[in-house]
Amino acid sequence: MSEIPTQIPIKIFLVDNHRSFMDGLQMVIDTQKPRMEIIGTATTTHEAIEMAIQLKPDVILLDLEFDDTSGLDILPALLEKTKSKILILTGVRDxxxxxxxxxxxxxxVLFKGESVKEIIKAIERVHAGGTWVDNAMLGRVLGHNGKNRTTVPTDPEARKIASLTPREREIITTLLKFESSTNDEIAGQLCISKHTLKNNLTVIYSKLEMKNRVQLIKYALNHRLASLE
Incomplete structure (x- = not known):
C-alpha cells in the first residue's frame, strides 16, 4: 500500500508590536494545521529582519506601525534577504x-478587521504567487507604472513633486510651520497618531528621495512646496 504524501505546511512568520493581537492571530492560524503553521513571531523591526533570515518563512505577515520605525522601512531588507512573500496586515487605513x-x-495588503476566512485566503493567495489587493488599489498602482507615465512632468524633480498627494503636501506644510516641534506635536497638529505620521513621512521620503526630516525641510524650502503664511 502506497503512503499518503505528507502535506507541507505554509510556514508563517508574524511581525506585530501588539502582542495581544498577535496571540489571537496565532490561535486562528493554528486551527489551519497542517495547512499552515506559525514558525516565529517578532515585536520589533530589528528582530524581524534577523529572525526572518534565520527562519526562512514562506509568508511574513507584517504590521506597519512600530515604536522604533515603520514596517515600510524594513520591506526592502526583508525582500532582499529572504525569499518570503510579504503580506501587510495593518490597521492603517491610508x-x-x-x-x-x-x-x-x-x-x-489586508486589514486587521478582516474575517478569519479572508485572512486565510490572503495567505494562500500570496503563497501561491498571487497578490492580495482590491481592484481600485491595483488600478492606481498600475497607473503609477503604466500609461500615466506619459502625462507626468519630464523634469526629475518636478516628477517627484507631482507625485505628492494633497495630504502629503499638508504634512510638509505643517512640518515647515512647526519646524522645531517633535513628531508627537506635529501629529497632534494634523490630528493623527505618531505612528501614522511616521508612515506618511516614510512615503514622502521615498517619493522625494530624502533620508530624514532635516533633508525634507531643506528640500521643501528650496522647491517652495508649501507656504509659511
Missing amino acids: SNIHEMTIMKGAHG
Missing part, C-alpha cells in the same frame, strides 16, 4: 501608504 507598500514589493 490608501496612499497601502499603495506604497505594493510599489515597494509587498505582495498584498
Whole structure:
C-alpha cells in the first residue's frame, strides 16, 4: 500500500508590536494545521529582519506601525534577504501608504478587521504567487507604472513633486510651520497618531528621495512646496 504524501505546511512568520493581537492571530492560524503553521513571531523591526533570515518563512505577515520605525522601512531588507512573500496586515487605513507598500514589493495588503476566512485566503493567495489587493488599489498602482507615465512632468524633480498627494503636501506644510516641534506635536497638529505620521513621512521620503526630516525641510524650502503664511 502506497503512503499518503505528507502535506507541507505554509510556514508563517508574524511581525506585530501588539502582542495581544498577535496571540489571537496565532490561535486562528493554528486551527489551519497542517495547512499552515506559525514558525516565529517578532515585536520589533530589528528582530524581524534577523529572525526572518534565520527562519526562512514562506509568508511574513507584517504590521506597519512600530515604536522604533515603520514596517515600510524594513520591506526592502526583508525582500532582499529572504525569499518570503510579504503580506501587510495593518490597521492603517491610508490608501496612499497601502499603495506604497505594493510599489515597494509587498505582495498584498489586508486589514486587521478582516474575517478569519479572508485572512486565510490572503495567505494562500500570496503563497501561491498571487497578490492580495482590491481592484481600485491595483488600478492606481498600475497607473503609477503604466500609461500615466506619459502625462507626468519630464523634469526629475518636478516628477517627484507631482507625485505628492494633497495630504502629503499638508504634512510638509505643517512640518515647515512647526519646524522645531517633535513628531508627537506635529501629529497632534494634523490630528493623527505618531505612528501614522511616521508612515506618511516614510512615503514622502521615498517619493522625494530624502533620508530624514532635516533633508525634507531643506528640500521643501528650496522647491517652495508649501507656504509659511
